[in-house]
Amino acid sequence: MPKIESYQHLLDTCRQYRPLLHLRLDEPGEEITERTIMVCGGTGCFASESRQVLARFQELIAKHELDDTVQALVTGCFGLCQEGPIVKIYPDDVFYIRVTPNDVDTIFEQHILGNQIVRQLLYEDPASGNKIKTQQDIPFYKGQQRIALRHCGLINPEDIREYIAVEGYQALGKALTEMSPEMVIDTIKSAGLRGRGGAGFPAGQKWDFARGYPGDKKYVVCNADEGDPGAFMDASIMEGDAHSVIEGMAIAGYAIGANQGYVYIRAEYPLAIQRLRVALEQAREAGIVGKNIMGSGFDFGIEIRLGAGAFVCGEETALIHSLQGERGEPRTKPPFPAQSGLWGCPTVVNNVETLATVPVILARGADWYSAIGTETSKGTKAFSLAGQVCNVGLVEVPMGTTLREIVFDIGGGIRDGAEFKAVQTGGPSGGCIPKQFLDTPIDYESLKVIGSMMGSGGMIVLSNKSCMVNIAKFYLEFTADESCGRCVPCRIGTKRLLEILTAIIEGRGTPADLVELRSLSNTIIDTSLCGLGQSAPNPVLSTMKYFWDEYQAHVEDQHCPAGVCEHLLHYRILAENCRGCTACKRVCPVDAISGTAKQVHVIDQSRCIKCGSCMTTCKFDAIVNN
Amino acid sequence: MACIGPAHSIRQLPAELYEQLDDHIDALHIAADDPCRRETLIQILHQAQEIFGYLPEEVQRHVASRYSIPHAEVSGVISFYNYFTTTPKGKVQISVCLGTACYVNGADKVLQEFERILNIKSGEVTPDGQFSIESLRCVGACSLAPVVTVNGKVYGRVQPEKVREILEHYLVEIDRKKEPIHAQN
Amino acid sequence: MVNLIIDNQPVSVPEGTTILEAARQVYIHIPTLCYLNLDAMKMHNQTASCRICVVEVEGRRNLAPSCSTPVAEGMRVTTNSQRVLSARRTLLQLILSNHPTDCLICAKSTDCELQSLAHEFGINTQKYQQGERATFPIDKSSGALKRDPNKCIMCRRCETMCNEVQTVGALTAFGRGFNVTVGPAEMQPLVNSSCVYCGQCVSVCPTAALTGVGYINETWAALFDPSKKVVVQVAPAVRVAIGEEFDFPTGQPVTGKLVAGLRRMGFNAVFDTTFGADLTVVEESHEIISRVTKNENLPILTSCCPGWINFLRYHFPKLSYMPSSCKSPQQMVGAVSKSYYADKMGIDPKDLVMVSVMPCIAKKYEAAMPEHSHDGLPDVDYVITTRELAKMLKESGIDLRYMPDESFDNPLGESTGAGVIFGATGGVLEAALRTIYEEVTGQELDDVNFTAVRGISGVKEATIDLNGRKLHVAAASGLGNARKILENIEKGTSTYDVIEIMACPGGCVNGGGQPYSQNRAEVIEQRIKGLYMIDGWQSRRKSHQNPSVQYLYKDFIGEPGSEKAHELLHITYYEGLVPEHST
Numbered sequence A: 001m002p003k004i005e006s007y008q009h010l011l012d013t014c015r016q017y018r019p020l021l022h023l024r025l026d027e028p029g030e031e032i033t034e035r036t037i038m039v040c041g042g043t044g045c046f047a048s049e050s051r052q053v054l055a056r057f058q059e060l061i062a063k064h065e066l067d068d069t070v071q072a073l074v075t076g077c078f079g080l081c082q083e084g085p086i087v088k089i090y091p092d093d094v095f096y097i098r099v100t101p102n103d104v105d106t107i108f109e110q111h112i113l114g115n116q117i118v119r120q121l122l123y124e125d126p127a128s129g130n131k132i133k134t135q136q137d138i139p140f141y142k143g144q145q146r147i148a149l150r151h152c153g154l155i156n157p158e159d160i161r162e163y164i165a166v167e168g169y170q171a172l173g174k175a176l177t178e179m180s181p182e183m184v185i186d187t188i189k190s191a192g193l194r195g196r197g198g199a200g201f202p203a204g205q206k207w208d209f210a211r212g213y214p215g216d217k218k219y220v221v222c223n224a225d226e227g228d229p230g231a232f233m234d235a236s237i238m239e240g241d242a243h244s245v246i247e248g249m250a251i252a253g254y255a256i257g258a259n260q261g262y263v264y265i266r267a268e269y270p271l272a273i274q275r276l277r278v279a280l281e282q283a284r285e286a287g288i289v290g291k292n293i294m295g296s297g298f299d300f301g302i303e304i305r306l307g308a309g310a311f312v313c314g315e316e317t318a319l320i321h322s323l324q325g326e327r328g329e330p331r332t333k334p335p336f337p338a339q340s341g342l343w344g345c346p347t348v349v350n351n352v353e354t355l356a357t358v359p360v361i362l363a364r365g366a367d368w369y370s371a372i373g374t375e376t377s378k379g380t381k382a383f384s385l386a387g388q389v390c391n392v393g394l395v396e397v398p399m400g401t402t403l404r405e406i407v408f409d410i411g412g413g414i415r416d417g418a419e420f421k422a423v424q425t426g427g428p429s430g431g432c433i434p435k436q437f438l439d440t441p442i443d444y445e446s447l448k449v450i451g452s453m454m455g456s457g458g459m460i461v462l463s464n465k466s467c468m469v470n471i472a473k474f475y476l477e478f479t480a481d482e483s484c485g486r487c488v489p490c491r492i493g494t495k496r497l498l499e500i501l502t503a504i505i506e507g508r509g510t511p512a513d514l515v516e517l518r519s520l521s522n523t524i525i526d527t528s529l530c531g532l533g534q535s536a537p538n539p540v541l542s543t544m545k546y547f548w549d550e551y552q553a554h555v556e557d558q559h560c561p562a563g564v565c566e567h568l569l570h571y572r573i574l575a576e577n578c579r580g581c582t583a584c585k586r587v588c589p590v591d592a593i594s595g596t597a598k599q600v601h602v603i604d605q606s607r608c609i610k611c612g613s614c615m616t617t618c619k620f621d622a623i624v625n626n
Numbered sequence B: 001m002a003c004i005g006p007a008h009s010i011r012q013l014p015a016e017l018y019e020q021l022d023d024h025i026d027a028l029h030i031a032a033d034d035p036c037r038r039e040t041l042i043q044i045l046h047q048a049q050e051i052f053g054y055l056p057e058e059v060q061r062h063v064a065s066r067y068s069i070p071h072a073e074v075s076g077v078i079s080f081y082n083y084f085t086t087t088p089k090g091k092v093q094i095s096v097c098l099g100t101a102c103y104v105n106g107a108d109k110v111l112q113e114f115e116r117i118l119n120i121k122s123g124e125v126t127p128d129g130q131f132s133i134e135s136l137r138c139v140g141a142c143s144l145a146p147v148v149t150v151n152g153k154v155y156g157r158v159q160p161e162k163v164r165e166i167l168e169h170y171l172v173e174i175d176r177k178k179e180p181i182h183a184q185n
Numbered sequence C: 001m002v003n004l005i006i007d008n009q010p011v012s013v014p015e016g017t018t019i020l021e022a023a024r025q026v027y028i029h030i031p032t033l034c035y036l037n038l039d040a041m042k043m044h045n046q047t048a049s050c051r052i053c054v055v056e057v058e059g060r061r062n063l064a065p066s067c068s069t070p071v072a073e074g075m076r077v078t079t080n081s082q083r084v085l086s087a088r089r090t091l092l093q094l095i096l097s098n099h100p101t102d103c104l105i106c107a108k109s110t111d112c113e114l115q116s117l118a119h120e121f122g123i124n125t126q127k128y129q130q131g132e133r134a135t136f137p138i139d140k141s142s143g144a145l146k147r148d149p150n151k152c153i154m155c156r157r158c159e160t161m162c163n164e165v166q167t168v169g170a171l172t173a174f175g176r177g178f179n180v181t182v183g184p185a186e187m188q189p190l191v192n193s194s195c196v197y198c199g200q201c202v203s204v205c206p207t208a209a210l211t212g213v214g215y216i217n218e219t220w221a222a223l224f225d226p227s228k229k230v231v232v233q234v235a236p237a238v239r240v241a242i243g244e245e246f247d248f249p250t251g252q253p254v255t256g257k258l259v260a261g262l263r264r265m266g267f268n269a270v271f272d273t274t275f276g277a278d279l280t281v282v283e284e285s286h287e288i289i290s291r292v293t294k295n296e297n298l299p300i301l302t303s304c305c306p307g308w309i310n311f312l313r314y315h316f317p318k319l320s321y322m323p324s325s326c327k328s329p330q331q332m333v334g335a336v337s338k339s340y341y342a343d344k345m346g347i348d349p350k351d352l353v354m355v356s357v358m359p360c361i362a363k364k365y366e367a368a369m370p371e372h373s374h375d376g377l378p379d380v381d382y383v384i385t386t387r388e389l390a391k392m393l394k395e396s397g398i399d400l401r402y403m404p405d406e407s408f409d410n411p412l413g414e415s416t417g418a419g420v421i422f423g424a425t426g427g428v429l430e431a432a433l434r435t436i437y438e439e440v441t442g443q444e445l446d447d448v449n450f451t452a453v454r455g456i457s458g459v460k461e462a463t464i465d466l467n468g469r470k471l472h473v474a475a476a477s478g479l480g481n482a483r484k485i486l487e488n489i490e491k492g493t494s495t496y497d498v499i500e501i502m503a504c505p506g507g508c509v510n511g512g513g514q515p516y517s518q519n520r521a522e523v524i525e526q527r528i529k530g531l532y533m534i535d536g537w538q539s540r541r542k543s544h545q546n547p548s549v550q551y552l553y554k555d556f557i558g559e560p561g562s563e564k565a566h567e568l569l570h571i572t573y574y575e576g577l578v579p580e581h582s583t
Ligand SMILES: Cc1cc2nc3c(=O)[nH]c(=O)nc-3n(C[C@H](O)[C@H](O)[C@H](O)COP(=O)(O)O)c2cc1C
Pocket: A194, A195, A196, A197, A198, A199, A200, A201, A203, A223, A224, A225, A226, A227, A228, A311, A312, A313, A314, A315, A316, A317, A349, A350, A351, A352, A354, A355, A456, A530, A531, A532
């Protein structure tokens, strides 16, 4: 990769590399003689052996000496991780799912060599049973609009030439040569870009503050801590398109007058770290990060810093302390980091998705961006859709899309024929949204009104198999565990809340506990030092609000309607159904079941640890747990 | 700031490991009067944990003296972050994801099964030092929930029934190699 | 100026003022617990962690911690709405739910900020009784400082004091969440840490999480043991502080009454540590003059504060040859008592118990050091603090207000003004200068007041002309200030000849064993004033004029710096103290 000397040079280089992607970007001709095979290299697909899939493709290409006409490349997450590993073949635009290393030979024989689509590896529409060939026709992708994830599935994230070929770094080039920092800030402001890390603070305004505060040095920090368990948007962006984050950071640096940036990334994301490292190295080599970027005289360095497993370090002041090599405890704001951040200097902390969106806005204009979304929330938002939904994966939709569209149209509804109960958004700080709000358009304000929040984009779908009291306890356990311990309401308050919830779940709860749960929650929200404590009780309050009957059932009847809370379960064998097959007896880990062959078996309640194995094992529906 | 306590600590870990660590620290060119010198502390602790496998007091003291900061400060930092451990983990490190996506798909039962078979609790190491179990929160492979990682290798859609199978695989590996094993991803 | 309204009262304060400070200006009391601002010693603890000080600010979503929220133009603050009061009450209940509420058997009872708050709030039931509580081991390993982390409320004042003011860095927050606590590295016993026992953390801890290790029981046992002769020595700073426990005005000297009280407690003899101070001055001046005239090994550092000596040993081991080899006055009195005095009185040193009353935590550690014993007998058996003595006096029904003024016992009871001012920062240096001047110049010093080295500011300097040899001296109090000086010595940029260092900001009057004053500057200044008042009353204000000291040399020791003097009055604990890990 030669060093990019100027903006013009970048534009020329883009033209030069454009052919690398011609199979992917241009209409195919009559006869297909060349192919590009894109293999998903996201964490999800890697975990289901896509690495071996890629390796096998490359082996076969080499074996058939097709290097000149066929190439197999790794790419970022396609979104439909549930059906991974995903393989997409250009230019005929075929989308294969669940491709195992063994399937590769078939695809190679039939498709690459024989020009025949391998039908059994296509996505099957669950409604009609029809096989679907191209990505756009799969229901999952309808209604999605990929802006932050624009390059995932399209380019090889480990090759800067491909990023340049899709006009990458041109927004930076344009900003450096044609725009003043103020103009950049104004563009971001009028685009209406709000922070994607949770609070939704307008990015342009934040930059404006940081620009305005005096300081010898200023910093840009990319918050890639993505602590929300069950969310992987930021991971996917970094894995699939790290250059866009780098470009966003450099633009932010130019706008506020910073010459140094840091990416604070979770250590639990080894793949994202590696891709980021590769991208950064290439960007340095290309003169896009470092001194005198593209000959503009602007210097901007970026360094990667790993977190070490503390959710609270996603909070910006805690993150800054962690970056300084300290315990990641938050501090009171004001002063905000834009005034006094890293080493006391004005610092902009932005989320990965926010930064990855910045280059497109500069490239395509504020008007284009602000036309997408709702009145107060512009653009698109990526969500990681998980839980008990059919299509688990990464989705990106315009703001204002309804929950129903996401869960049912895109997500394909609830898994295993179960019934929808709630969607949890906003992670440990958010709330549970019940059925009656399924038609709520998603934006920052509407979610707040119904007691949840946008958060960073975790979206967990819950079915009637989930107990909402248990879910509330799960989140609280998380926040109590992750509390930094600095302030009283969060350190001790969340512990007490958790103890009350535990009592309820174990059938020891009283009506007074329910009253205390609410009032203590309110005090914690009202008095905690940082966002973690201020939002920790949200899952409790929102489940109490919408699923009060479940709380009552636990407290008044010692009954868990969803059949989840172990202490409230009693495993019994129905004599009339039991055939005496002894299967349950053999599987019970604590020998709680007695009985001889062909005789009715019984469970010793005093020994049973309620593991449920017997119930899943019994083929005759003889075991019940209520 | 040379900062020492009255307790003399004896080094037991191999000198060549300290040399490795020192190479990393030297490469940072920490100037004693640079107020930002601490910025790399957490990164060095990551390196140190990689080299030594854990961060016992003697390593902490070494890092503290290289950074000219009190041992208490290093210890406070280590104790804050889940990632750092001051006791050795097992050769086979099992991490069960208890992130939301995994939890609602039954990860707690998977963890219980590991605990039951290995007869240790999460956060503990088997007496022979071979296996350790811990929980973590989301590795970003939520589509495969419940997820378990073993020495970094990601296993998806792990049901309690699959636990024994995974463990047996590593038992065979231990037998074969008789040395630390690193699964390839 | 910023204008705002607090509880409907208009207030005008400079920019940057906190709501708490603004409210105080109009006499609105907002309770606080973690907050502690000690401008005089540059300690600012604004962790905003207890949240007890929350107030309502119009337009703000949640409550604001008044101790750390700056005022803003047009702000409207309410400090006592129902929302505020009930939040504070819940917060206090939360703290109490993780606190062993054993006020009745707690060293801090009636001096405890948490207890006072519970009292003021009228808390009379405990909520969340079933909840889990911390169960940390209690650490008395040092024999000097007791840590009971179960009583810690995580205000972090100790950490700020130890790490930022004293720059010792012995304490850290450890762990996180509910299990977080404050303590030494790896929660090791304190005795293994780099703590120097200055006790300043004890002074600022709002609860009994940090206190001194108590020796009341041992002292009573000795007093009531008919086979023992029990003697006591009282440090200079005690006499200007213990009165506070008996409703005397702050800083008022109560020396005579204190002696009477001690005698009534049953001590066989009541000695004055200031005698030891005079002895120290004579020995130390001899050493200073010798080193200054030879111009070797300069600067010379004073050695009477064990907190400071520990600091030097642990944190600047390379400089540990620099201080004077003189023992502290406490140890001199101890050593002389168990040798000279015991001999004179025909008491077997085994049957002589030396108790010392000190303003200090480090003296407890010092007394227990094996180096400070002869033939297996410690020179000082028990060290009790001013606070402990006040309790013992009260327990035995002795009210200092009604005591007559009595005098110390001889021969270790006689002292000069110079010995008394040891209790204040700069005092040791001033005392030494009074003697050095006369020794070197052979002339009588007319004005004994070296006011340049007085006062609680961090570092004070002076230059004294000794027949043409200009002696550059400095006095520093607080270990943060000591660090600066030591760093300059290490760098070779220091031009001082003699330096006095006291570990506690302000000197021993502000020691970790003094009645709790939360290190308020007014209190410290009053106590210092008290000491100089005593100095002013004295007819003899130069240590070498102390007749008992002179007699002791004649009768027992010989000359300053003699072999006997070295055996009894000097010490070197510096060899082999450089651990391998120091850089
Ligand atoms: C407890 C807590 C955890 C957070 N975790 C994250 C995170 O993982 N990623 C993130 O981008 N922002 C996180 N935030 C929000 C950040 O503090 C900050 O607002 C954000 O990074 C700003 O970037 P944005 O304006 O681009 O959204 C968290 C906030 C809190 C209170």
